[in-house]
Amino acid sequence: MTASASRDPDGDVARQFFRLTEQAGDMPLPGAGNTWQRWMALAQVAAQDVCLIKLFEAHADALAIxxxxGRPKPPPGTRWAVWAAExxxxxxxxxxxxxxxGGAVLSGRKAWCSGAPLVTHALLTCWDAREQPCLAVLALDAPGIAADEGAWRSPAMTAARTADLVLDGTPARQLGASGAYLRRPGFWHGGAGIAxxxxxxxxxxxxxxxxxxxxRAEAHAAAHFGAADIALRGGWAMLRETAAWIDANPAADAVTVVQRARLAAEKAATDIMAHAGRALGAGPLCRDAALAARFCDLPVFLRQSHAERDLAALGTGLAAPGQGSDAGWAPWLSVMPGLDPSCLGVAP
Structure with missing residues (x-):
């Protein structure tokens, strides 16, 4: 048995992924008025299985992109991924x-291609002849594709079937102008969906x-449960606020609000996992297969956040000149007489 199959011997995650992709076309698009409902649908799948949401969120994100x-909805029966690691x-x-x-050929190695053996198509980031970032549409049955699943060495998230792809003159199609993938408002909307x-x-x-x-009403376990509840509800509150902001400002630059939401969700999930580990002890880690898998998978999934790099980017952006009421500081400064707003780069 290969490492990729060891955690999902019957292919249950793949079957569930295939079933969910048949329903994904009915999901609300981000920024169209029902962003919160979209995120709750994703969260429910994530609560079911971490590998499953890794696959399904990418499919849903591809449809949104x-x-x-301005591209038509893909035909039924197709399954999509977004591979953007660089x-x-x-x-x-x-x-x-x-x-x-938009015809083109692709050459090089694409790392971290989750679902590579399971999807029919992918949107993948690449670079044009002018060293500009661009996005390509790749059909996985195209010639010139070699998959290396052996590059994934971790016991975590094996059912997501992550591989490196080596492309050698592989036919593809450029999607949009160079740089369009990163410039579009939905780039950050999708980033919040991951949160x-x-x-x-x-x-x-x-x-x-x-x-x-x-x-068993034991005080220490109850304290951990209380702390986890606070973390969870705080994270949901931040995400609900972010969803409402995106729906009200669908074309605006969402970088600050999304960075906050992602970092809040990452911290909440990390804290919750720590509280669970300390309160539950070794039993579930060894004898509860589903919970043990989640303890293994979630830390890897969370590393789609860039940790302190994202915190630094948020702090630097908030302190930059020109950050106005959208930065969220102006209302607080108005109730703090004597504070010089220039220290934060925010006008009251």
Whole structure:
């Protein structure tokens, strides 16, 4: 048995992924008025299985990207991924064929391709001849694709079937102009959707703590449950606020509000997992297969956050000149007489 199959011997995650993709076309698009409902749907899948949401969120994100860039909805039966990791040792270069239909060929290595054996198509980031970032549409049955599942060495998230792809003159199609993928408002909307997945994936830990305290009212376990409840509800409140802001400002630059939401969700999920581990002890880590898998999978899933790099980016942005009421500081400064707003780069 291969490492990739060891955690999902019957292919249950793949079957569930196939089933969910048939329903994904009915999900609200981000920024269209029902962003919170979209995120709650993602969170519910994340609460079911971390590998499943890793696959399904990428499919849903691909549909949203295609819609935002003016492309028709993909035909039924297709399953999509978005592969946007850009590690320094793996890069894909796009060579346009000069035609009007966006035809191109891809060459290079694409790392961290989750669902590579399971999807039919992918949107993947690459670089054009001018060293500009771009997005390509790749059909996984195209020639010139070699998959390396052996690059994934971790016992975590094996059912997500992550591989490195080596592309050698692989036919593809450029999607939109170079740089359009990063410039579009939906880039940050999708980033906040991932935060909803992180927090949804932490919910079973809170439920396990609740069940423990209901069985045995021990003070320390109750304290951990209380702390986890606060973290969970605080994270949801931040995400609900962010969803409302995005729906009210669908074309605005969402970088600050989304960075906050992502960092809040990451911290909440990390804290919840720590409280669960300390209160539940070794038993669930060894004898509860589903919870043990979640303890293994969620730390890897959370590393889609860039930790202190994201915190630094948020802080730097908030202190930059020109940050106005959207930064969220102006209302507080108005009730703090004598404080010089220039210290934060915020006008009251």
């Amino acid at each position: 295609l819609a935002e860039l 590690p320094p040792d793996a890069r894909v270069v796009l060579h346009a064929d000069g035609g009007a239909n 909803a997945c992180w927090l949804g994936a932490a919910v079973p830990f809170v439920l396990a703590l609740r069940a423990l305290v209901a069985r």
